[in-house]
Amino acid sequence: MLTAKSSLGTYGLPTPEYFGQADAQGILSLKQRQYVAVTDDIIVQVVVDAETGLFRAKQARELKPSGPLMTRDSEGRYWLALESGDVILPNSSVAQIAELFRRAGGSVTQFSDITVARVLAVTGVDVPVLSDVLARKLPAPFLLEDSVRRFELDQQIQAIARTADERLTRFKSIEDAFEADCDEVTLRMRRFFPELPKTAAQAIWRDTSAAERLHMHNQPGLPRSVAEQALLALRDVRLARACEGIYLDSVSSLDSDLLVLQMIGRLAAWPPTVRVEIRQRVDGDVLSAIGDARSATRHVLIRQQEGYVTQHSGERLPFQVKDLYSVVWGLLLPHQRQLLGISDAPAMRRLIRAQPLPSRQAVSEWLGLGPLPSDVTRATAQHRQAGQLRGGGGGDPESPKSFEDRVRDLYPQLSDEEVSSFVAERLKSNPAGVLTRLEKEFATLRDELAIWNANGASPHAQTSGPEGAPAAAGQRQAREQFSAKLQDIWQRKSVSKWGYGDFHFSYHVDFSDELPTLSARFEYVTELILTVKQPGARIGEFLDSFPGIQYLMVTGVKMEAFPLGIFQMRQLRQLTLGECSLKLSEATAEGLSRIETLNLLNLAKNPLTVAPHVGYMTGLAELMLYDANLSSIPTGIDRLKELQVLALQGNNISDVGNELFEIPDTQDLYVGLFNNPLSSVTRQRINHYLENSSLDRKLEIQTEDVVSDSDSESESSESGFSTGSDSD
Template identity: 25%
Template sequence: MPAINPHQPLLQAQLPHWARQVTPNQWAALKQTQVAPWKRQDWFANAAPDLREAACASQARLMQAQAALANSLKGLQQITEFAEPLLQRRLAEHGFHAQLRNSQLLRVKRSWHWAALRYLSSHRRDNLLQAALQNFASDEVFTAESAIALGDNIHVTPIQIQGAVPVGMQVPVAHFPLQSEHYQVERLPLEPAAFATLCRDLDLGKAYQAHLEQHLAQPATRGLAIRVQKDRLRLAADLAYMRHLLDGSTLDQIERLLRGGTVQCWQLALFGTPLHEVMLIDAGGAGLALYLPGHDPALRQCSNLDAVHDTLATLLLEPDARQAFTAYIRQDQRTHFLDLLQQNLDATGNTAYERPWQRAAQADLRPTRVAITAEPFGHYQDLHLARLKHEASLLAVPTAMADANARARRLDEWENLGLDALNIAAFFIPGAGTLMLAVTACQLLGEAFEGYQAWHEGDRHLALRHLEAVGLNLALIGGFVAAGKVVPKLFNSPLMESLQQVRGSDGRYRLWNEDLTPYRSAVTLPQTLQPNALGQYLYQGRYFIRMDGQLFEQRFDHNLQQWRAIHPDTPDAWQPPLAHNAQGAWRGQHEQPGQWPFAKLARRLGEAYTAFTPEQLAKAGRLCGIDAARLRRVHLEGQPTPPLLLDTLQRMTAQAEVEALADKAPPGLFERFYNGSAPATPATQKLLDAYARLSPALARRLLAPLSEAETFAWQEHSQLPTQVRQLLEQVHSELPLVRALEGVLQPARASSDSERLLFSALDAMPDWPADLRLELHGASPIGPLLEHVGREQAGTLRRVIKSVEGYEVDRGERPAPAPLDPDLCRAIEQALPRPHRDTLGITTADGSSLRQRVLGWVDQHREVLAQRLWGHRALLRKPMGNLRGGRPLDPEPPQPRLASSLAGAYRRLFPDATDWEFENWLGNDEDNLYVDDIRSPTQRLHDLQQRLETLRRDLHEWARPDPQRPHQRHLAIRPILNAWRRLSTITLEGGGRLHSLDLSGLDLDNQALASLALPDDFTHVQHLSLSYNPSLSQLPAEFHERFPNLNRLLLTDCRFDTVPHLGSPEQLAWLDLEGNRITWSTQAQQALDRYPGLSVLDLSGNPLLEAPDLRGLAYLRTLFLNDCALSELPQGLDQMIEPIILDIGDNQLLRLPDGFNVPRPVANALRLESEWLGSPVLAQIEAYNAMHQVDLLVCEGDYLEFFEQTGPAELALWQRLPLQYRRDLRPLLELEPFVSRPRQARAEFWRRLALIDADPALRQQWLTHPPYDLFNLPL
């Protein structure tokens, strides 16, 4: 943990000025209000649990009440805090601009010495603020030596003058020394008399009286103060009862009083001096209850008034108790009261005040009581306000009460007690009684800490310690602490490291502990209330959401364009911004999903997920191929919730309900549980017709987010939003694998897809014995062959028979059937001979070993399985060149994460930031970009947050709906924000990532990009996709200049008619312009030549007519020019080095260039195949192929799947096959058995080719058959 508190500047900025004058003792008193020492007492630990709970609940209620009162008193100022700016401003109006704290009034008094017959000088120096507060009488005059000057410019020199007194007629005059003073002053341009007049006119005392009235006399504030008074008494009663200081009847009396019942109460006085806040309560037959708020104990039972007297007399013998007792006495009465107390209580009458006294034999405190006829708590609050006003008038004297003699007496009394008038004024409100001390502590906490009232008391106490350290160190710097006085060192703590700075509605930053618990709402929603598409509940005009099973109220912040959580009890509390994915996955924007386990990631997707156990969630996630990384993207980037996850969970639930009924379950019950019994709506039925793999339940879920207009467009015109259609295609392609896996894990849900997946997994086992074949037959051993694995020539054959009731191991004992088993995994394990099971590492016969092998295999190959087993296997001629669609190659190892407060704040903006990136941003590396930034890290974080908020507002303004020109700009907001926050990345096969911005498929046009004013915060973006925006034909400079470090630019299926220009073309390595309207020209060639670093170029599907010149692209490795209406090859092919694929197919080439000759790697990468090639060019190609043993028509990469796990023998065999025969073998890769059993198919493929190659007769016979029929030949 860093030694320096990261929030030190904030604490200094938020600490009120008056707190810099608070003394260590006063800080100690403030801190004491935030602890409950009684919790550490044995009597509390040994009390009954219900009593302890009641006391803790009362303490929490009191804390909330004090915090509420503190919050309502925002703007209430201490005297000096109130008066100083007013006086400074008035002086400035008179041309006086010196600092008040350093300016003094030198008041020189000249006294006539009658014996010496001359004047003697003395002085008093007062700070100008203190002088103004004490005010001036109307008849005050100032000597000529009096002045106003800076303290350092007033020099007083004691002098002696000779006095002479005649002693007698014949005796010489007697001389004696007299003490006087000499003054040397550098005056400021303000005369004392003028200052006195100014102060009388300003009348700070009267203004402060109005200030107190304004803040403390309001009915709402008075009610909150009364609530504090009641809650203090309630806690005192709970503790006293627990300590057996009250009996049950007295406790009942107090409870009746607190509920507003009629209970006689009195105000107590000693020596005729009223005791503020002290209360006597009628306890009925038990006598009286004495209430001394702030004391320990604060409440005790006394039989009568004499017992009250004895209790107080005993109490006041102790010096600490006497000191605390003075809080009940008005400031101007304390000295007189303490004098009377010592005379009547101290046995000697002169024992030091700070030492214990011996009780006098006839001690008499002369107690009296006055019955309270009004409501007691309101009465005491009125007395408290009157006391505050009275004591304020002593420190800030109204002009009408100004009296020079009274002022002199007050100042002398305070100074004799070692007090300073300004320090008293600075701590005036909490110092007047006990009521406001804890409230002032809450005010201090509230200045710097958000939501402190919900913290543990230890954290509140520690927070005050931090404020104390800051305040006393500032006081030392400001000269308010005597030199040499020990002050606490500034320090750091885990608490400070756990807090984050948040900006409130007042624009000020405070520290928040990122805890949403206090924001939970107690509102009970109707059970029938359903959430909307965003996961919100609209109830009585208010919006609610659920997170972690708890209800939270929210509101939409139109300024931030975000939803925010609302505190249920404190309307002006910090309202944490909320993030969501528009489908019910809500979280606090401050939360870090990167640290959440899978179960929490899943449950926070919406309320529907909270009913499932972690085991169920993990199982469903594995079935759907959804891991924690995928769900983190949902929460961080706002990606759509994977619909198959909830669908799978609900299917698991339905199956469990069916299994619970066992034999009593009627046929079709699962479908009723899962799909429901309601008939499909027309829109749902249409979707089911279009996507046959969907179930009604899944179709309803996929259509649920559509608006009425979108549903109508689908139903009537078959139009779906782009995102919905993309999601549908994804689900439709993933569904067979998910259902197949479901059948593997839950045999009752097994299907032919499960069988296909299972046998495909068996085929992929590298240790599958060569002499073993396993077959799955329908109905009988000689029934249809449904699936198989292993060579036909294998010596050992095992069969499993499938029937309606389940699976049966064929043991050759028919017609007596073997037992049926619904679990195919178990049937296969039992069918395999024991030696072969051992070879395969299958240690069980219950299906579990095989099941886990299948699951592990699917986990490793999931990205290709769905496409391979159930998808359309078009030859992939356009590899993405080391891209993996943004998903990690493997589960990333956990990275160490710095846990400091600054690191947490940085990751709130950039959740994926590594420790290295954060350290680099901090500027700890001399080579980084921020080393010369003189702003503090906190200031830079604030600036970043402000930039993000500004960007969000600007984007929402840019995306505002336009009825004249409908658009979908709102869909671009989230991707742009994700890119700013460095959340969207493209993962590379070799490791590493590129920061990306994907704006594809959003119907953006030229005007949209031209009006999109992005800040200069996207220099990190290297991958930009604007594909599938069919109206886009330009890249405005204002847009592309925001991305100076682009490495990849994707503009597929747009409307560009030429190659776009970029401001920084040198770094671009990937340019995709497939499917545009580019016709090649000199302008296009010049634009292309500006990208010398291109390694991938795609111009497919453009009507180029003329081939581009590639000679300037020295790094080009991948080229797509297919379907470009080319009649000749591009120049520069012969200069290419180590190309991957050069696809120039589907063109109308007329001939090869004269003297055409390219390096062999180029020839192997070329694809010139096209149905439009004429005989002349085909003859040239075939001649070239024959001469160089290559194939210009087909890229070598098209055959790679044939050559997996092969060697030189297979390559030589391949070369001996006729060229056209080799080409025509490619369709086999899209057919069985290559689709389901590629390993077995590959072995059989080469076995058959070897047989044909080895026998000339077979070669002549079978090479004339269609190559795609190879597996059907009788070989």
């Protein structure tokens, strides 16, 4: 379908030695003229054709270009001349493309070649995807099915609607009706992903296993794999819809406008001194911008309804809503329009439509989307989601944003000074690599939390009852609030100054089921407090993401085994795990004994069974192990010179051993042993120890027969909170 002329005749020129590198579009510029390479030795001068938006060959002496239209070859290295009516399509047979469109519910005969090429580009259907779908007799990718329908609808509306407003209204009305007419499965998925298109939901359902369908039928949430596919589908739909908006006249999309503005700014002849910004309101954030930020002239486009009003260098122009192309064209001076080769706003639209779509990475950046998380594979959804957009390719192309803007996207609360400090200190060795890693980590965090939310409450969790436990909707809302809090914590939205002071995270867990397992690491969080409002929450591997914790207090969150993530907390000072159903094995008790940095250890009201050795915790000041199902006191207590509280009441201890009596009686220490089945021999030894102590004795032991002189100290041991200052 693509035919190259054998010769460009008199349009070809020898390539000068002093030519520089071509830009991203393959354009060579010299003295405000544009050239393209047709071979290594031959170049052709080109200008933008006002009618088609493509580049047309011209001779230097011509006022009106007479040469053929030009396009890049399949490798993007050289340029070819097109015969009239030619258009680039993938290197596949017309029959293959026709079959694919038939499976997508359309027909190539209803579209021009240009429209077919655009549909394929928007949906990312390239030769490998096409071959795989046809060879394996798979359904058409859902993105293709969705876009074919929308392109067809756009054509139908253009034929009957006279005004832009009428086109927009008709398209939206028909689309809303289409999406509303859906089955129960789609409605189920939309409870967690409200924007999921019907075609995507149906494609995901077709690929679910029998076990996944049974899960969706019997349990309130979605299986993890289904939630992952929904997340990937939503991302691909948003990217495809943004690209669709470039070509559809019946659609007005902010995402498309953000993409179009960036494509305008990357035209070879765009004047960099013209600064254009898109905002939602006058004092809102900059959503997209082109041109030099230091330019004295700044044009702010404020979105109103389906168009824009303009604010020029702080002075708002008369209220008149226009589409993006009309506004941008109106900002240019006559000579700037001439350099771009455009005579009016429609010519600018044609010019942009003639450009190749940017890479997937670039579109994602311009829309504020993070990169795909590395642990969410696309392999199982490839035939549905159609892989990359045209030009997306593999790998991770460099972000088009500056380092400063990328830092602001990650940490929106930072001031300009803090952003500069972050770039100078954290990014000095490998700025692109560090930022890419952080962007992927945050993208992964958001997606993991979305999947966790979609998994729903445990089937064993109460949804009603006399105590008024939250219903399923309340559970879902509680999980979403917890997810939002975690994202805020990652972005340091509560930190006033970067890198200074401790970071505190406290939360009342009011949902059942297991806390999320996350790939992100909240290394800057030094204090973590989790309490529960209702039973059923389980800790899982949640603590693995908090290696920098110094103060940890978890109350009521179930953890039948000691969380291994605690062993990674190298600076842990105070550890409280209360009423967590915690049991210690010999191995975990040994691991716990090696946390030598502790000055407070509170494992009260847990069925521990095994008492940890505490002799290595030389700075320990408070040890609370009451109501812990222990039959012996912890070993190593005689080595703890800083110990002030030893709460062992409410256990099954009958014999206290010898170490207790080796502690000097001058040590300021309270020992609680009441409500234990102490043997008569043990009671006699305690009484003898106390009766024969020195006059300056400070050590107190409370049993059922001997009451401590200090009620306040007893109350302190009961509560499990510190009664003295830290030893550090």
